[in-house]
Amino acid sequence: MNHLAPFVTEVDFATGALSAPGYVLQRRLSDMASMYADSAESARILAEEGDRLIYEVQGVELPVEEGQIPHCTTRISPGRIGAEYHMTKGHYHARREQGEVYFGLSGRGCLVMQTEAGETSVQTMVAGSAAYVPPFWAHRTVNIGDEDFVFFSVWEARAGHDYGTIERDGFRKLVVRRDGQPTVVDNPRYR
Ligand code: S6P
Numbered sequence: 522m523n524h525l526a527p528f529v530t531e532v533d534f535a536t537g538a539l540s541a542p543g544y545v546l547q548r549r550l551s552d553m554a555s556m557y558a559d560s561a562e563s564a565r566i567l568a569e570e571g572d573r574l575i576y577e578v579q580g581v582e583l584p585v586e587e588g589q590i591p592h593c594t595t596r597i598s599p600g601r602i603g604a605e606y607h608m609t610k611g612h613y614h615a616r617r618e619q620g621e622v623y624f625g626l627s628g629r630g631c632l633v634m635q636t637e638a639g640e641t642s643v644q645t646m647v648a649g650s651a652a653y654v655p656p657f658w659a660h661r662t663v664n665i666g667d668e669d670f671v672f673f674s675v676w677e678a679r680a681g682h683d684y685g686t687i688e689r690d691g692f693r694k695l696v697v698r699r700d701g702q703p704t705v706v707d708n709p710r711y712r
């Protein structure tokens with residue numbers, strides 16, 4: 522096991538910027554256009570407005586081994602693709618028995634979760650919300666506000682990320698704008 526020296530990272534709550542990020546990852550509409558329910562609207566935006574930034578992740582780089590605790594920020598820009606708010610791709614952990622903690626830094630979002638057994642949960646997060654993603658729950662975050670939604674995540678290094686299951690099946694629940702309000706609806710395309 523690597524014996525690391527302790528370190529501190531400064532986090533900008535408004536932007537999610539880290540003082541010394543080990544990596545910065547950007548997800549644009551073209552990276553996830555088919556994940557939005559209104560794929561025609563995804564295509565129109567890409568053709569007419571360009572490849573907008575949906576979210577950015579900044580994290581510390583740690584060895585993938587037992588006992589290491591990776592942590593990062595995610596900033597989701599405000600906006601919608603059709604009725605559906607900007608969101609992350611979402612994933613199960615490759616090791617399903619690994620949970621995770623999210624902490625809201627700024628803005629307003631939803632944490633959409635589900636299990637393979639069919640349970641669903643949608644929680645609201647604001648600055649100061651500590652949200653627990655238990656083992657076995659897939660998780661996706663959604664920006665339901667008019668400003669950036671920024672949160673901090675902490676997980677176990679060996680959790681791993683299974684994106685393929687969500688890319689194939691989607692989430693059971695979507696968060697859309699209806700009558701001017703964020704509303705949770707069933708995903709008509711689920712599986
Ligand atoms: C990692 C954790 C988050 C997400 C990030 C981006 O386990 O759940 O840091 O990676 O919010 O979402 P996604 O679905 O693209 O990994």
Ligand code: ZN
Pocket residue numbers: 612613614621660676
């Ligand atoms: Zn995760």
